Every structure is written in structure tokens, then in C-alpha cells.
Amino acid sequence: MEKKQILLFFIGLLSIGQIFGQKDNVIVLDEVILSDAKLLHFSKGTKVSVVRDSVQQKSGATLTDLLRYNSNIYFKENGYGMVSSASFRGTNAQQTAVVWNGININSQLTGQTDFNTLIPGNYGDVVVRSGGGSVQYGSGAVGGTILLNDSFKFNDGWKNSLRTSYGSFNTSLLAFNTSLGKEKTSFQIGVNHIASDNDYKFLGTDRRNGNGAYDQLNLNANVGFILSDQQIVKVYHNTFIGDRDFSGTLTAPADENYRDLNHRSLVELGSFNEKRIARLKVGHLYERYRYFPNKERKEFSYGQANTFLANYDYKYQLNRITLNGLIDLSTIRAKGTSIENANRDFVAGTFLLSHDLTDRFNYGVNLRKEVVSDFKSPFLFSLNSGYEVSKNYRLTINMSKNHRIPTFNDLYWTGAGASGNLEVLPEASWQLELGQKLRLKNITLLLNAYSITTDNLIQWRPNEQGIWMAMNVQDVSQYGLELGLDWKKKWGNNNVVWESEYSFTKSIDNSTDHQLLYVPEHMLRSNLAYQYKKVVAFCQLLYNGSVYTTTDNSDSLPSYTLGNLGLDYHGPDISGIKFILGVKVNNIFNKSYQNVAYRPMPNRNFQIQLITKF
Amino acid sequence: MKIRKVVLPLLIIGLTWSCSNDDDGIQVPMGDYADGILISNEGPFSNGTGTVTFISEDLSVVNHGIYNTTNDEDLGNVVQSIGFTEDEAFIVANVSNKINVVNRFTFEKIASITNGLNNPRYFIEANGKGYVTNWGDTADETDDFVAIINLQNYTVEGTIPVVLGPEAILAKDNTVYVAHQGAWGQNNKISVINTTSNEVIKTLTVGDVPNSMQLDTSGNLWVLASGKPAYTEDETEGVLSKINTVTNEVEGNLPFESTQHPNSLNLDGGDLYYHLGDTVFKQSLTSTSLGMEMVLEGVSFYNMVVHNGRLYGTDAGDYASNGTLTVYDVSTTLAIKSITVGIVPGGIYFN
Numbered sequence: 001m002e003k004k005q006i007l008l009f010f011i012g013l014l015s016i017g018q019i020f021g022q023k024d025n026v027i028v029l030d031e032v033i034l035s036d037a038k039l040l041h042f043s044k045g046t047k048v049s050v051v052r053d054s055v056q057q058k059s060g061a062t063l064t065d066l067l068r069y070n071s072n073i074y075f076k077e078n079g080y081g082m083v084s085s086a087s088f089r090g091t092n093a094q095q096t097a098v099v100w101n102g103i104n105i106n107s108q109l110t111g112q113t114d115f116n117t118l119i120p121g122n123y124g125d126v127v128v129r130s131g132g133g134s135v136q137y138g139s140g141a142v143g144g145t146i147l148l149n150d151s152f153k154f155n156d157g158w159k160n161s162l163r164t165s166y167g168s169f170n171t172s173l174l175a176f177n178t179s180l181g182k183e184k185t186s187f188q189i190g191v192n193h194i195a196s197d198n199d200y201k202f203l204g205t206d207r208r209n210g211n212g213a214y215d216q217l218n219l220n221a222n223v224g225f226i227l228s229d230q231q232i233v234k235v236y237h238n239t240f241i242g243d244r245d246f247s248g249t250l251t252a253p254a255d256e257n258y259r260d261l262n263h264r265s266l267v268e269l270g271s272f273n274e275k276r277i278a279r280l281k282v283g284h285l286y287e288r289y290r291y292f293p294n295k296e297r298k299e300f301s302y303g304q305a306n307t308f309l310a311n312y313d314y315k316y317q318l319n320r321i322t323l324n325g326l327i328d329l330s331t332i333r334a335k336g337t338s339i340e341n342a343n344r345d346f347v348a349g350t351f352l353l354s355h356d357l358t359d360r361f362n363y364g365v366n367l368r369k370e371v372v373s374d375f376k377s378p379f380l381f382s383l384n385s386g387y388e389v390s391k392n393y394r395l396t397i398n399m400s401k402n403h404r405i406p407t408f409n410d411l412y413w414t415g416a417g418a419s420g421n422l423e424v425l426p427e428a429s430w431q432l433e434l435g436q437k438l439r440l441k442n443i444t445l446l447l448n449a450y451s452i453t454t455d456n457l458i459q460w461r462p463n464e465q466g467i468w469m470a471m472n473v474q475d476v477s478q479y480g481l482e483l484g485l486d487w488k489k490k491w492g493n494n495n496v497v498w499e500s501e502y503s504f505t506k507s508i509d510n511s512t513d514h515q516l517l518y519v520p521e522h523m524l525r526s527n528l529a530y531q532y533k534k535v536v537a538f539c540q541l542l543y544n545g546s547v548y549t550t551t552d553n554s555d556s557l558p559s560y561t562l563g564n565l566g567l568d569y570h571g572p573d574i575s576g577i578k579f580i581l582g583v584k585v586n587n588i589f590n591k592s593y594q595n596v597a598y599r600p601m602p603n604r605n606f607q608i609q610l611i612t613k614f
Numbered sequence: 615m616k617i618r619k620v621v622l623p624l625l626i627i628g629l630t631w632s633c634s635n636d637d638d639g640i641q642v643p644m645g646d647y648a649d650g651i652l653i654s655n656e657g658p659f660s661n662g663t664g665t666v667t668f669i670s671e672d673l674s675v676v677n678h679g680i681y682n683t684t685n686d687e688d689l690g691n692v693v694q695s696i697g698f699t700e701d702e703a704f705i706v707a708n709v710s711n712k713i714n715v716v717n718r719f720t721f722e723k724i725a726s727i728t729n730g731l732n733n734p735r736y737f738i739e740a741n742g743k744g745y746v747t748n749w750g751d752t753a754d755e756t757d758d759f760v761a762i763i764n765l766q767n768y769t770v771e772g773t774i775p776v777v778l779g780p781e782a783i784l785a786k787d788n789t790v791y792v793a794h795q796g797a798w799g800q801n802n803k804i805s806v807i808n809t810t811s812n813e814v815i816k817t818l819t820v821g822d823v824p825n826s827m828q829l830d831t832s833g834n835l836w837v838l839a840s841g842k843p844a845y846t847e848d849e850t851e852g853v854l855s856k857i858n859t860v861t862n863e864v865e866g867n868l869p870f871e872s873t874q875h876p877n878s879l880n881l882d883g884g885d886l887y888y889h890l891g892d893t894v895f896k897q898s899l900t901s902t903s904l905g906m907e908m909v910l911e912g913v914s915f916y917n918m919v920v921h922n923g924r925l926y927g928t929d930a931g932d933y934a935s936n937g938t939l940t941v942y943d944v945s946t947t948l949a950i951k952s953i954t955v956g957i958v959p960g961g962i963y964f965n
Binding site: 249293415462517599 | 692752891892
């Protein structure tokens with residue numbers, strides 16, 4: 001790899017404008033190859049950032065690790081590698097949507113995604129889309145949306161990449177990715193295996209994380225065929241198998257085990273010409289968990305859901321106007337220890353419009369209505385606009401109404417001491433956001449301010465009989481400010497990229513004015529990379545403000561600052577084989593910290609890595 | 615609280631919480647804990663520690679987290695209950711499988727019992743020993759037991775196997791009575807244990823899900839069973855049973871309506887009290903039917919104790935913030951004072 005490229009691709013969060021900026025050059029075929037073209041046309045007034053492939057190689061294996069240092073999302077992790085839920089812009093775990101190739105994959109059972117069960121390594125870039133997106137991405141796209149898109153590379157030859165790493169706590173990673181891109185055929189398969197004893201020290205005690213081992217296998221396989229100059233067919237598949245012992249806390253040991261199994265499959269047929277693109281997608285999602293309260297015993301409880309979906313998407317280009325209509329059909333069947341066979345049928349109609357009024361002014365109108373078999377879903381919309389005030393200054397505004405629908409657990413849970421509630425309503429959320437972007441020679445400055453109001457927040461609370469039930473008990477508001485600063489500089493053999501983001505987040509219970517649980521008011525992250533010839537040194541810094549752990553704000557976790565330091569050496573090509581050898585120290589200050597109370601995170605640890613590309 | 619029952623839903627559901635309490639307790643310098651009320655607070659569900667709150671007898675002094683303040687360590691996860699000997703308090707942490715033994719008046723730690731317990735629930739002293747109900751592994755319905763505690767060296771020196779789900783425990787002279795609420799399921803038994811032989815000498819059948827017991831001055835044991843809840847799809851009525859502790863026979867059963875599920879049986883001033891729905895009722899010891907005499911209406915307590923003419927009721931709020939204790943005068947039914955205590959206040963004791 002050329003020296004310039006090494007660094008160019010190094011650091012994350014380049015604006016979407018940079019990749020999709022030259023729209024005129026994007027030919028139709030390139031668009032059809034994308035698995036989620038909605039992002040291209042209908043997110044222009046929205047803050048979208050891309051975490052580059054090359055950043056992933058420096059950020060651990062899971063989506064939690066990647067986004068912790070490359071986005072302003074706060075992760076609540078029940079110990080390192082354990083259940084990890086996101087708080088995006090002060091919202092809760094069910095208010096962040098994770099979208100796989102255009103399909104919302106939040107659990108049908110819990111409504112959220114465990115970010116430690118997603119391995120981003122094979123997807124290429126990971127896209128973080130801040131703010132409301134329920135019109136495009138469905139339930140839960142309130143705080144923001146994480147997009148995982150497979151890429152199809154035609155005419156790209158045969159490429160292989162092998163990544164191996166080993167580090168503290170007997171943590172090993174093996175990732176192999178091979179892709180073959182011919183003129184009419186594209187094929188890619190990626191396998192990742194990650195395992196760790198994860199028995200880190202609980203700093204300040206004589207104890208270790210005794211029951212935290214994990215073992216995960218992830219497979220991505222994709223194949224695409226260009227059938228003619230008007231037709232393309234693509235097949236996507238992802239399987240994740242996870243086996244984790246669940247860590248104990250500072251006050252209680254643990255002997256639990258948890259196993260995940262996910263299959264996701266999608267077939268897409270695309271038909272296109274210069275004016276229109278029609279896509280038909282048919283897919284199946286399968287999720288299953290098994291929870292062993294005592295891993296020495298055979299008893300377990302489980303839950304599973306099957307989603308069958310079909311989606312027809314028709315896009316039409318009318319001069320400066322892009323029109324898109326979508327119809328989604330899905331049927332979901334769930335069952336488990338605490339859910340007797342429960343079904344949901346679902347139809348959604350979506351209309352998207354984007355109009356480039358002038359070369360510098362764009363606006364969009366997006367509408368969605370869902371009809372769901374087991375509850376009434378609100379009408380959703382979003383309006384957005386972008387205006388290029390000058391060549392290096394851009395303003396954006398968006399306003400949207402979003403929702404989070406009741407999950408199968410919320411509606412159908414039956415079990416000792418807890419019960420679903422068929423009366424529960426979807427959460428409805430309104431938001432407004434203003435963005436500014438200033439791009440100078442070496443500096444990019446981003447400033448976003450937003451406000452979110454959510455009614456009917458769904459929470460589990462005991463009823464009069466002491467039975468825990470899902471209820472619409474609370475109205476909450478979030479508002480905040482995000483300030484991003486990227487700086488790049490090159491001189492001689494030196495190259496520096498520095499990118500930082502500060503976020504201020506208020507997330508309050510409207511009835512008490514208390515800050516919600518586990519939302520830091522202040523977060524600051526700063527990543528710096530310096531390259532000299534074939535050596536790259538980098539550091540990741542994260543300041544995480546104090547978070548409340550009780551709803552009356554009577555108790556809190558202290559703030560902390562984490563630092564990671566790494567060094568990569570890009571070896572010379574040896575008969576077409578490229579090597580990158582890296583070492584990394586995580587938690588270099590050996591800081592004792594928790595992002596969920598009484599669940600300590602790892603002490604200082606080390607990792608060496610070898611990436612081979614051929 | 616059958617705490618682990620809800621741990622899985624919570625874990626999987628990833629609950630978020632709302633708020634209800636925001637008044638602060640009165641903070642004063644630490645005092646002696648000899649005369650006053652001890653509240654055991656279970657603490658947060660899946661991560662954290664329970665605490666003990668001290669409230670002086672005149673309700674004017676409140677000390678939070680007195681175990682931690684005195685000993686600079688946490689009690690453990692889900693503080694289920696406190697049992698007492700003459701000078702000691704045995705603080706039972708259910709999920710941590712741990713009992714911390716302290717001087718009940720200074721709260722200075724004497725010992726921790728960590729071996730030989732499995733899901734411990736309640737402690738009682740009888741015949742010079744401690745007895746602790748244990749669910750055992752919750753997946754195994756046949757490993758439930760009562761642990762025998764040596765009160766000299768604070769170790770588990772033996773176990774007595776019992777039927778499913780031992781919960782409340784009570785001593786009459788050298789006999790111990792255990793109510794089998796049923797752990798995660800439901801049971802309807804009372805075990806009678808001879809503390810000389812440390813054997814179960816009799817198992818009595820009462821209503822479904824016996825949750826609380828009281829001993830009157832005539833030597834009758836009163837057992838209140840809540841009945842099976844509706845979600846079992848085999849709902850049964852609550853039952854108040856009277857047991858003769860001389861013959862160890864059930865002498866009478868007073869059934870409630872099939873959808874009535876009472877709890878928190880108390881005895882004060884010669885009358886029984888219990889909590890049903892949003893009401894506290896009084897029941898005469900001599901009555902042969904359920905009198906259903908209302909004492910307090912429109913109240914919802916996490917736990918309630920009636921003591922010397924006063925009713926002490928706790929409210930766990932949203933279970934993720936500090937709860938409250940409200941003290942009522944039983945004769946006037948007026949609230950005397952509300953005091954902020956710890957998270958999920960489950961136990962009320964008098965020192």
C-alpha cells in the first residue's frame with residue numbers, strides 16, 4: 001500500500017460528503033451495487049459519518065470496541081465482551097437501530113442490539129447516521145442508526161486478507177477474508193473467530209473476572225451476478241455464533257452462560273436503467289438465545305424469532321427530483337421459555353423524495369405508515385434540507401417523527417413475576433436538528449445541535465400485584481451539542497491526522513428533570529495518528545463523564561479517561577504479499593473504570609497483530 | 615422478592631427506569647444504632663449492593679448505608695433480610711450467597727459466612743444455633759435446605775434437607791417452623807424442625823404460597839398464604855391458617871376469595887394485620903371467619919410491619935432509586951412521617 005493511502009484511510013469519521021460528494025460521477029450500476037441506496041439520496045440533511053475499514057483493524061473485534069472510540073455513543077457493557085447496549089444521543093438501548101444491508105436487525109424479542117454480537121470486520125466501512133431515521137430504517141431509529149453494508153466488488157481481482165492477533169487474557173483473533181471480483185460476478189467470504197479467557201484483574205481488589213470467557217464465530221458470505229446491463233442479483237448471508245460466560249459483579253460471583261445464534265439471509269434482484277431502479281428483496285432473519293443460569297447444569301431458558309420479509313423498492317429519477325417508493329411486508333414468529341408462539345404481521349409503505357432545487361440547495365420529504373397486526377403504529381415523517389452557503393460552509397436541518405415499537409417481550413412475555421402487556425403503545429419521538437460544517441484547508445469543523453422529545457417511553461415496572469409489566473410510563477427529552485474537529489497535515493515524510501469530538505448530552509425525565517440513567521453529560525474523544533514513512537503511531541483518548549446509576553440521581557459512577565496507544569509497521573511487499581505488524585496497549589493509564597455499576601472493565605492490556613494481504 | 619426471577623427478564627429486556635422519589639433523608643453525624651429502626655434495602659437487581667438504613671426511634675435521625683460506613687465494604691448483592699441474636703445481626707445477601715455478621719448495635723463486622731450457603735433467604739436463632747433457609751440451585755427443586763449455623767465460629771456446621779422453596783422461618787422454643795413459599799415456583803408446606811435432632815419431624819399443608827407467619831401468646835402459629843397468582847393459569851385463593859404448636863396440627867383455614875392474594879401477616883396488640891391489594895386489614899385472633907376490617911386504604915407497600923401501634927410501610931418506587939418508609943399511627947390511620955431509605959427497602963426491624 002502506498003504511504004499516502006495508509007494514512008488517508010487511517011482515521012475514521014470522514015464525512016459522507018466526501019464519499020458521495022461527486023454524485024454526477026456515480027453511475028447507476030455503482031448505485032445498484034450498494035445494498036442501501038437510501039443513504040445516498042435521502043440523508044442529505046443528516047449527520048452521517050463513516051468509520052473506515054482501516055480503523056477497524058486498530059479497534060478490537062466487536063462493534064462495541066469500534067464505536068466506543070469512533071463515535072459519541074455511550075456503551076453500557078456488563079463487563080468487557082458481555083451484553084453491550086448503546087445510548088446514542090442520550091436515548092436508551094431500544095432507540096438505536098442497527099441496519100444490515102438495509103434491513104433493521106434489532107432483536108424482535110428485546111428491541112435492541114447487543115453490540116458485542118456484531119463483528120464489523122467483513123463489512124468494510126461502518127456508517128453511523130445520527131438522529132431520527134424511522135422513516136427509512138424503522139423502529140428504534142431515534143437516537144441514531146448504525147449501518148452495516150456488504151460491498152460487492154466487480155472487476156477487482158482475487159484478494160485475500162488474513163488478520164491474526166494475540167494478546168492479554170489469552171485473547172486470540174483469526175480473521176480471513178477472500179473476495180473474487182470478475183466482470184459479471186462478485187464473490188466474498190469472510191470468517192472471524194475471536195476467543196478470550198477475559199479473566200482481567202478487577203483493579204483495586206484481589207479478584208479477577210472469573211466467569212467472563214467468550215468464544216465467537218462470525219461468517220459473512222456474499223455473491224453477486226450482473227445478469228445483463230439491466231439486471232443484477234445479489235445474495236447476502238451472515239451467521240453469528242456466540243458462547244459467553246456472563247461476568248459476575250464486584251458483589252456477586254457468576255456461573256451463568258449465554259449463547260447466541262443469528263442467521264441473516266437476503267436475496268436481492270435489481271432491475272435498472274438510467275431513470276429508474278427497481279429492487280425486490282426477500283429475506284429471512286433468525287435469532288435465538290439460550291441462557292444457562294448455572295453453566296454446570298443442563299437447564300436453560302431460550303427465546304427465538306423468525307422474520308420472513310419481502311421488500312419492493314422503486315426509485316425514479318425525474319431531472320433534479322429523486323422519488324422512491326417502498327413496500328415492506330414481514331411476518332415474525334417468536335417463541336421461547338417465556339413466550340408462547342406469538343406472531344406479528346407487518347406492512348409498511350414508505351415514500352421518499354429528494355429535490356436538488358439548485359446545485360447548492362437540496363430538500364427532502366419522507367413519509368412512512370405501518371400497519372401492524374398487534375398494535376397501532378403512528379404515521380412517521382421526516383423533512384430535511386442541506387444548503388451550501390459557500391464552497392466550504394454547509395448548513396443542514398432536519399426534523400422528524402420517529403418511533404420505537406413494542407417488542408415481543410413487551411407484549412407477550414409470560415413468566416414468574418413478569419408479564420407482557422398487550423395494551424402497551426409504541427413510543428413516539430419528535431426531533432429537530434441543525435448542523436453546520438466548515439471545511440478549510442487542513443481543518444474540518446462540525447457542529448450539530450439537536451432536540452428530541454419522546455412520549456410513552458416503554459419501561460418495565462411492577463404493577464399493583466408486584467408483577468413486572470411493560471408500561472408507557474414516562475415522557476423524556478434529550479438535547480445536546482456535538483462539536484467535531486478534524487485536522488490533517490502533511491510535510492515531507494510526515495503525515496498527521498487528528499480527529500476529535502466533544503458531545504454534551506442532556507437526557508431528562510420530563511416529570512422530575514433528573515438526568516436519565518447511564519447518560520454522560522460530557523464525552524470527549526480524540527484520536528491522533530502520526531505517520532513517518534512506513535511507521536504509524538496512533539493514540540485513542542476517551543473522556544467519559546460521570547453517569548447516574550439511580551433515577552433519583554442519588555448515586556453515580558465517576559468519570560474516567562482512557563488511553564490506548566499503538567504502533568503499526570507496514571512491511572515491504574514480498575512477492576506481492578503485504579504485511580502490517582502492529583502492537584497496541586489498551587488502557588495505558590491502567591484506569592479502574594466501569595460503564596455499568598459494579599461491573600469493572602479491563603486493566604492495562606496488550607495486543608500484537610499481523611495482517612497479511614495477498 | 616424472588617429476585618433472580620426477574621433478573622433474566624431484566625437482563626434480556628435491558629430495562630430502563632423511571633423515577634418517583636426525590637426527597638433526601640436527613641443526614642446527621644453517626645450515632646449508636648441501639649435504639650431505633652433498621653431497614654434492609656435489597657439494592658439494585660443485577661449489579662450493586664444492598665444497604666442498611668438506621669432510623670432513630672423518634673424518627674429524627676437517619677443514617678444511610680451504615681454497614682458500609684462502619685466497615686468500609688459492601689454487604690453484597692440483594693440484601694434479602696436480617697436475622698438477630700441477642701447481640702448480633704445476620705445480614706443475608708441472597709445473590710452473593712453471603713451472610714455478614716455484625717454487632718447489632720455498633721454494626722461492626724464480626725464475620726462473613728460464605729461457605730455452605732446457596733440462595734440464602736432468612737435467619738432465625740433457636741436452641742443456641744442459627745437456622746437459615748436456602749433455595750439451593752433454583753433449577754433443582756430437590757436440593758433446598760436449612761443451613762445450621764454455629765454461633766461460636768460462624769460457620770455452616772450442617773444442613774437439613776427440606777421440600778421446595780423454604781422462605782420465612784420462625785422459632786417456638788426449640789422448634790423451628792419454615793414456610794415453603796416455593797422459590798421460583800409455588801409450594802404449600804410448613805416444615806416443623808426439631809432443633810435437638812435437627813430433623814424435620816413433620817410437614818404440614820397450608821394454603822398455596824405461604825409468605826408470612828406469626829406466633830400468638832397462646833402458642834398458635836398463624837400462617838398467611840397468598841394463593842397462586844393468575845399468571846400460573848391455576849389461580850388459587852389466599853388462606854389464613856392456624857396451627858396448634860403443641861400438636862403441630864392445622865386447626866383451621868380461613869380462605870379468601872379466589873382472586874385475593876394477601877401478604878405481610880403481622881401481629882400487634884392482640885390483632886393480626888395483613889396487606890391485600892391496596893388495603894391493610896385487621897383480623898381478630900378469636901374470629902372464626904375473615905373479618906376484613908379495613909385499617910388503611912389506598913396504600914401499596916413493598917413490605918409492611920405493625921409494631922407497638924404503628925404501621926411501617928415501605929415503597930420501592932421504581933426500584934432504581936431510593937425508596938421510602940412511611941410510618942402511620944394505626945389508631946388514627948394518619949401518616950406520621952415519610953423517610954427516604956435505600957434502594958428497594960425490603961426489611962423492617964427494631965433494635
